[in-house]
Amino acid sequence: MELQTAIESRRSIRSYDETKKVTKEELCVLIEAAQQAPSWKNTQTGRYAVVYSEEMKKQVLDKCLPPFNAKNAAGAAALLVTSYVKNCSGFDKENGVPSNELGNCWGMYDLGLQNENLLLTAKELGLDTLVMGIRDAAALRELLSIDESQEIAAVIALGYAAGEPRPKVRKPLEEIATFY
Numbered sequence: 796m797e798l799q800t801a802i803e804s805r806r807s808i809r810s811y812d813e814t815k816k817v818t819k820e821e822l823c824v825l826i827e828a829a830q831q832a833p834s835w836k837n838t839q840t841g842r843y844a845v846v847y848s849e850e851m852k853k854q855v856l857d858k859c860l861p862p863f864n865a866k867n868a869a870g871a872a873a874l875l876v877t878s879y880v881k882n883c884s885g886f887d888k889e890n891g892v893p894s895n896e897l898g899n900c901w902g903m904y905d906l907g908l909q910n911e912n913l914l915l916t917a918k919e920l921g922l923d924t925l926v927m928g929i930r931d932a933a934a935l936r937e938l939l940s941i942d943e944s945q946e947i948a949a950v951i952a953l954g955y956a957a958g959e960p961r962p963k964v965r966k967p968l969e970e971i972a973t974f975y
Contacts, residue, residue, distance in 0.1 A: 801918040806960035808923040808952070813870035815955040821920060822847065822873060825953075828916035832908035835884035835901050841909040844876040844939045851938075859934040860950065864927045868952035871925075875913070875953060876935055878945040879906040899946065906948055917953060923960075925952040 856865040885901025932947040
């Protein structure tokens with residue numbers, strides 16, 4: 796699949812075909828693609844807790860997501876909990892002081908770049924995704940033993956769409972860009 800086709804055809808999917816599974820190898824391909832994204836001074840602070848056993852998926856859906864997101868992710872083949880190592884990206888390695896006013900926002904920025912690589916690679920492999928930012932970080936941290944040194948950002952549902960998603964209307968260029 797061409798990159799432009801992946802960009803234009805990727806959608807947030809809220810209904811998955813639970814009969815279709817993904818392999819650990821496919822999940823590794825996605826995370827390796829994510830890791831190729833640029834990061835602040837090549838710090839590579841993004842982390843992925845991959846939940847793909849039925850038992851653990853059920854626990855995450857029941858204990859860590861609000862009901863509407865649990866419903867949207869039901870049937871997904873896997874859930875990827877994305878986080879980044881705090882106080883690293885955007886910080887001076889010598890003294891641990893933020894290099895600019897954004898501080899840890901650079902860790903989130905870098906993770907966003909990684910996650911986009913993951914989403915586009917998933918689409919290229921015929922998989923679909925939903926990024927969920929409304930989640931219970933404390934419950935995820937406890938259930939999946941995610942260290943306090945990491946900031947939990949999102950849960951990505953991954954699998955095969957149960958139907959054909961509708962195209963989304965995008966804002967016109969003149970509404971989102973200013974040229975000088």
